[in-house]
Amino acid sequence: MICEQCGERPATVIVKENQQGHLIEKHFCHVCAAENHNINFSFDQDPMAIHNLLANWFPKQKSAVSPVRRDALTCPRCGFTFQKFLSLGKFGCAECYSTFSPQLTEILKRVQNGNTEHTGKIPASYGTTLKIKKEIEELRKQMQAAIQEEDFEEAARLRDQVKLLNEKLEGGGNIGD
Amino acid sequence: MAIDRFLQPRASSWMANNGEHVDIAMSTRIRLARNLEEFKFPYAFSEDEALKVDKAISSVLLDKGKECGYDFTHISVEELNELQREVLVEKHLISPYLANSQHSSAVLLSDEEELSVMINEEDHMRIQSLQSGFHLQEAYDIANKMDSLLEEHLSYAFHEKFGYLTSCPTNTGTGMRASVMLHLPALTMSHQINRIIPAISRLGMVVRGIYGEGSEALGNIYQISNQVTLGKSEYEILQDLQNMTEQIIEQERRAREALNANSSLLLEDRVYRSLGVLTHARLLNTEEAATCLSDVRLGIDLDLITNVDMSILNELMVFMQPAFLQQYAGRPLEAKERDLARAELFRERLADNGINTKGEDFA
Numbered sequence: 001m002i003c004e005q006c007g008e009r010p011a012t013v014i015v016k017e018n019q020q021g022h023l024i025e026k027h028f029c030h031v032c033a034a035e036n037h038n039i040n041f042s043f044d045q046d047p048m049a050i051h052n053l054l055a056n057w058f059p060k061q062k063s064a065v066s067p068v069r070r071d072a073l074t075c076p077r078c079g080f081t082f083q084k085f086l087s088l089g090k091f092g093c094a095e096c097y098s099t100f101s102p103q104l105t106e107i108l109k110r111v112q113n114g115n116t117e118h119t120g121k122i123p124a125s126y127g128t129t130l131k132i133k134k135e136i137e138e139l140r141k142q143m144q145a146a147i148q149e150e151d152f153e154e155a156a157r158l159r160d161q162v163k164l165l166n167e168k169l170e171g172g173g174n175i176g177d
Numbered sequence: 178m179a180i181d182r183f184l185q186p187r188a189s190s191w192m193a194n195n196g197e198h199v200d201i202a203m204s205t206r207i208r209l210a211r212n213l214e215e216f217k218f219p220y221a222f223s224e225d226e227a228l229k230v231d232k233a234i235s236s237v238l239l240d241k242g243k244e245c246g247y248d249f250t251h252i253s254v255e256e257l258n259e260l261q262r263e264v265l266v267e268k269h270l271i272s273p274y275l276a277n278s279q280h281s282s283a284v285l286l287s288d289e290e291e292l293s294v295m296i297n298e299e300d301h302m303r304i305q306s307l308q309s310g311f312h313l314q315e316a317y318d319i320a321n322k323m324d325s326l327l328e329e330h331l332s333y334a335f336h337e338k339f340g341y342l343t344s345c346p347t348n349t350g351t352g353m354r355a356s357v358m359l360h361l362p363a364l365t366m367s368h369q370i371n372r373i374i375p376a377i378s379r380l381g382m383v384v385r386g387i388y389g390e391g392s393e394a395l396g397n398i399y400q401i402s403n404q405v406t407l408g409k410s411e412y413e414i415l416q417d418l419q420n421m422t423e424q425i426i427e428q429e430r431r432a433r434e435a436l437n438a439n440s441s442l443l444l445e446d447r448v449y450r451s452l453g454v455l456t457h458a459r460l461l462n463t464e465e466a467a468t469c470l471s472d473v474r475l476g477i478d479l480d481l482i483t484n485v486d487m488s489i490l491n492e493l494m495v496f497m498q499p500a501f502l503q504q505y506a507g508r509p510l511e512a513k514e515r516d517l518a519r520a521e522l523f524r525e526r527l528a529d530n531g532i533n534t535k536g537e538d539f540a
Contacts (some may be wrong), residue, residue: 005387012375030375042517090299090344092221094334096212097342104346108339108407113381115408120351121321121463124327126335138410145416 049127051089054107075099129169137164180252182263184504187289191269192309192491201426202311203358203398203491206269207320210343210352211302211327212334219280219297219346227281230301237330237351238285238294238323246321247292249285254278260509263500269307274298292319299344300352302327309491311417311422313355321411340407350407352373355415357422361474362397363427363432370399373425381405382421396467396494401425437479452485456527460513461520466497489526497522 001011009029073082078092082100085091097104108116119138122131139162146155191204213217213233216226235251242249254262254275260277271284277299282297295303304327306320341352348354364370374384383404386394388442401422403414436444451472454465461469474490476482495501502518505512510518 013371016345030371033371057455077218080221089346090219090220091342091346092217093217094212094336094342097336104339108349112350112407113405115405117338117348118336118350119405120340120353120410120412120414121324122340123333124325124331125328125333126337130337141410142412161311 001027002167003032005032051087054086054089132165132169136162183286184261189268191291191309192311192495193488195197197311198426199310201360201429203360203421206311207306207316208354208511209304209320209324210300210348211330212342213301214332215336216301217425219299220344221489225282226295229281231281231296233331234302237284237327241326245326245396247287249287250285254282260500260503264504267498267500268495271295272298284348294325311357313419317411317415348406351411352415353406353414354402355418356400356402359399359401360397360474361399361427361429362471363436364429366398366436367432368433377401377421383540388403396471414467445481448472448481455523460516461523462516466519493523493526
């Protein structure tokens with residue numbers, strides 16, 4: 001959509017105006033919106049619903065798709081089909097993540113700013129080795145940040161922590177289990 | 178009934194007015210989304226499963242919560258009438274989604290209302306930690322501690338590559354949404370906010386106006402939160418949000434100084450007019466009340482007003498909402514009646530210069 005005021009730039013801001021009890025929506029580009037002094041910005045809870053986005057990115061599959069393929073895209077645990085996932089924008093269970101995995105990377109990339117892999121917290125019960133590896137990765141990042149901020153004391157503390165964890169890893173995953 | 182104490186116009190700890198940068202950053206919230214491995218997610222599960230999920234999570238929190246120093250009260254959503262649900266939404270203790278839940282859902286609330294665990298919202302569990310002021314790390318530590326406690330007793334839906342598995346792909350990974358509520362009157366008045374918002378969105382964060390259906394930035398209050406939950410660790414997400422918020426706070430301070438330097442008489446006039454409205458009006462609608470509250474807040478921050486307690490303004494922001502007013506009045510009120518009740522509430526509360534005792538009812 002093009003800005004209603006300048007007719008040049010793409011409209012990126014929706015302005016809601018109350019005119020004699022009627023709510024009127026106007027579409028402006030960010031420049032015209034900034035110039036317009038009598039407006040309130042509208043921040044809808046969900047500026048664009050996820051299922052609308054997904055449905056546009058993954059247009060309906062043609063029914064010519066072979067039955068085998070369609071079966072492959074039905075989650076055996078909760079019965080969600082890929083189409084149902086697209087229309088709701090939600091998964092039915094944990095297994096949907098493996099069922100729809102061929103498309104999942106693409107979906108996550110789009111809703112997660114290009115990211116596809118988790119780097120954060122891991123449940124303690126999940127496995128000591130993986131947990132330690134991820135912790136080391138995380139500490140290294142924090143160490144880099146500390147060095148950049150010239151907080152060398154903190155960086156040294158983090159380095160020692162990394163060293164300790166590395167020793168733990170080399171000694172096998174059993175220590176600290 | 179156990180629920181009663183949470184429905185009273187009693188200040189939650191997150192409404193207190195303390196903490197760093199509290200003049201601008203009013204409150205901080207961390208939310209962690211978690212699901213249990215053995216059950217289907219709420220979009221697909223049966224009523225029977227919903228009950229089992231509630232039981233599994235609640236029993237851990239009710240039994241073991243004390244180990245972490247929390248006494249939880251379990252409240253089933255279906256036992257609440259519409260008004261009671263609305264009151265909990267207005268207090269930010271449950272989400273509108275949970276209030277309208279179609280299946281068995283519940284909330285566990287800590288005594289001070291700084292922790293709430295929603296069960297069978299969009300995910301099996303939403304751990305929410307609320308803090309007054311700008312305290313991302315503290316709020317996270319509390320939520321994280323509760324998460325680790327639950328995880329000891331329950332098995333989570335987790336994937337090595339994708340992290341915590343959630344109903345919506347926008348939450349996959351850390352399952353964490355961190356947000357800070359900011360009062361930005363000077364940036365709004367000087368229209369600089371219009372340039373800041375697009376910049377923030379480009380950095381993987383979102384800005385929203387808070388409260389009210391249309392969610393315009395009523396009362397110049399904005400909520401800034403992380404959008405991305407995958408590929409960044411909790412630490413990085415919090416750091417990014419911390420940095421961004423600090424920059425906005427700095428900008429707001431500069432804008433306030435400029436405003437004060439360039440148009441101090443106009444500003445003073447506006448602040449005192451708003452105080453006049455809040456202390457003397459006979460009818461007050463939500464929008465006017467929110468605008469005047471924002472002005473008076475700014476007046477206090479700029480030391481123009483010295484005899485009003487800020488924490489009372491925080492409470493009024495919550496208690497002036499429709500469901501609270503009706504709860505207070507003990508009956509349903511039409512919009513016009515609410516405006517009358519709202520004006521009364523403000524007059525009463527501000528009459529004694531707002532000298533506040535924590536936890537005291539305004540009745």
